[in-house]
Amino acid sequence: MASAIRYVTDVDLGLTVVADVFINGSFVAAEQATVSVFERGFLLGDGVYEVIPVYAGRCFELAGHLNRLENSLAGVKMTNPYRDDEWEQLIDTLIQRNGGGDQALYMQVSRGAAPRDHVFPEGVSTSVFVMTNPLKPVSEIVKEHGIQAITLVDTRWQRCDIKAISLLPNSLLKQEAKEAGAEEALLIRDGFMTEGSASNSYAVFDGVVYTAPKDNTILPGITRDVLLSLAREAGIIVVEEAVAESKLSEADELWVSSSTREILPITQLNGQAVGSGKVGPVWQKVDALYQQMKKRAAQ
Ligand code: PDD
Numbered sequence: 001m002a003s004a005i006r007y008v009t010d011v012d013l014g015l016t017v018v019a020d021v022f023i024n025g026s027f028v029a030a031e032q033a034t035v036s037v038f039e040r041g042f043l044l045g046d047g048v049y050e051v052i053p054v055y056a057g058r059c060f061e062l063a064g065h066l067n068r069l070e071n072s073l074a075g076v077k078m079t080n081p082y083r084d085d086e087w088e089q090l091i092d093t094l095i096q097r098n099g100g101g102d103q104a105l106y107m108q109v110s111r112g113a114a115p116r117d118h119v120f121p122e123g124v125s126t127s128v129f130v131m132t133n134p135l136k137p138v139s140e141i142v143k144e145h146g147i148q149a150i151t152l153v154d155t156r157w158q159r160c161d162i163k164a165i166s167l168l169p170n171s172l173l174k175q176e177a178k179e180a181g182a183e184e185a186l187l188i189r190d191g192f193m194t195e196g197s198a199s200n201s202y203a204v205f206d207g208v209v210y211t212a213p214k215d216n217t218i219l220p221g222i223t224r225d226v227l228l229s230l231a232r233e234a235g236i237i238v239v240e241e242a243v244a245e246s247k248l249s250e251a252d253e254l255w256v257s258s259s260t261r262e263i264l265p266i267t268q269l270n271g272q273a274v275g276s277g278k279v280g281p282v283w284q285k286v287d288a289l290y291q292q293m294k295k296r297a298a299q
Helices: 040-044 062-075 084-097 140-145 168-179 222-233 245-250 281-298
Strands: 020-023 026-029 047-055 103-110 127-134 147-153 184-189 192-196 200-205 208-210 253-258 262-269
Touching: 020 084, 026 084, 040 103, 047 062, 047 281, 062 084, 062 103, 062 222, 084 103, 084 127, 140 262, 147 168, 147 253, 168 184, 184 253, 184 262, 192 245, 192 253, 200 245, 222 253, 222 262, 222 281, 253 281, 262 281
Parallel strands: 147 184, 147 262
Antiparallel strands: 020 026, 020 127, 047 103, 103 127, 184 192, 192 200, 200 208, 200 253, 253 262
């Protein structure tokens, strides 16, 4: 019998709820997975996570994601429950159980179940949850026409370098963008663009790519690392300097990047055309290189 497509949910494709997940040491059907109501991830948003794109059954840039997970865990004073080779084995098993192919893998480590208290509990083991969802390809329409974005004040905390599960500020910002008819919000802190609500952001002026440097105000994106090195190898100048909000309307191109949405060109910002209002040549070049790299990684 041909193996069924085993995805958690896909409303668009109408797929059945039959995926497996990994929860605290076991692989179980998603609908059978349970967590304690005292779990600090649930009560306090006390945990960290990763999202890794999977192409043809293989994780893209796994080492970078595991390294960032380690940094996030250290940032919230939690011990990594697994060595990298253990993570790798666990992740591979789940990908295969869920049918391989292209998936978005979500992994979360939270501080564990304990009576509610702001202070960390002692002697409690962390909770580990891993799931996969279908990874939808970026639509050709988006690649041809770009997306709309708006600018919003960056209302987040001072440790945006930690990939924390407490995403309420990001969620509020993204929702505000959606309600304004935009796909993403470009965030402004002290007059400069930090990143998107769920992405890193870039501005191109005269062929030079500018993006905020890695510090506490942005998440060090794995897609950002990949695209900056591809751009540099191709001879494109990259400057890791935050762009002033006042300069954004003069940019020739604006982009955002993330593991699930790749590199997206923004063609309208706050209702005004970005540059020519069309997808720009520097984005086209970098996206083509990114697509080639994805293809090689899937082989
Ligand atoms: N988010 N900045 C923020 C605030 C993000 O949430 C993300 C990704 C990025 C891009 O990082 P990367 O290239 O490593 O995906 C930057 C993921 C996809 C999410 O929360 O679902």
